[in-house]
Amino acid sequence: MKTREEVIAAFAKLPPKITASQIAEATGRAHIHNWSDANKGFVGFPEATREGRTDYRDRDEVLEWYLDQSFSQAPRRGPRDLTDITRTARPPHTHLSASELADLLTITRRGVNKYADKYSPDATDDPFPLADGDGKRSWSAVRAWLLRHADPLPKPGADGRREWSTVQVWLTRNRLHTVDSLGGRVFRDELGLTVGHRDVIERVRVARAAGESVPAQWIADVLDLDDAEQAEQLLQGAPAGPAPARRLGPTVLSRELGVTLEQVRHYAKTRTPETSADPFPEKDGRSARDPEEVRAWFARNGVATASA
Secondary structure, eight states: OOOHHHHHHHHHTSOSEEOHHHHHHHHTOSOGGGGGOGGGTOOOOOOOEEETTEEEEEHHHHHHHHHTSGGGSSOOOOGGGOHHHHHHOOOSSSEEOHHHHHHHHTSOHHHHHHHHHHTOTTTOSSOOOOOOTTSOEEHHHHHHHHHHHHSOOOOOOTTSOOOHHHHHHHHTTTTTOOOBOTTSSBOOOTTSOOHHHHHHHHHHHHHHHTTOOOOHHHHHHHTTOSOHHHHHHHHTTOOSSSOOOOOBOHHHHHHHHTOOHHHHHHHHHHSOTTTOSSOOOOOOTTSOBOHHHHHHHHHHTTOOOTTO
């Protein structure tokens, strides 16, 4: 059996339409004829189209189906087994789809969806972070949730109370955590927080929901915020500090800077953190970029713009 990475690499070399023998060779599995038999527990394997005497299937559909099967990966891990990879994961965007979360955590997309089902708002007081209208979840919120479920709020003592000193230690356990984005900068989420500071905010929410009194001024002091009001705003989901930088999608961005859309796409594809010491500014979860960052990048790299 091949690893997930080996299968992806093998499929990348195949034509758009592939045969059963090509699928078997690319996956390293001999009995793929079973995959089209629902009676054997396999559902959704792409239908074949016959051309002459040969059956062909869509390469991309087969790969997507294969990667979503439990047998294509190591056994799915629960929240407590994901601690190490969660701490060091470098997210590509602030918000990730189920597939992107699965790739980042090296679990199946089905595993992500099962977390959402098992730990729903109806089933627990600390649910798995909800998806937004685009089906994406805040990485910082998911990260904090996974770490929190491996390290839950300490239980009350015999008198039904928790020592404040114990609660403080739990709240700030991951405060100093930071990770780099794929572009090499310190990752900050949609609230403008590092992953460690977001972890504190999420733990405060849980502690307050459990009846603990966590002063807003204490939060402000721990996170070096301006005041207690800003701490309360963060707890309500409002961004920290000044309004975030303006961000534009590729079409509007190209129009504002006076370049072609093809240029934006070209540099985004060819000047990546893996291929360049000065990568093109990274996009966020909505495929938008800071126009001033892009303008400065164009200037550094000698790309003429109508707005220069």
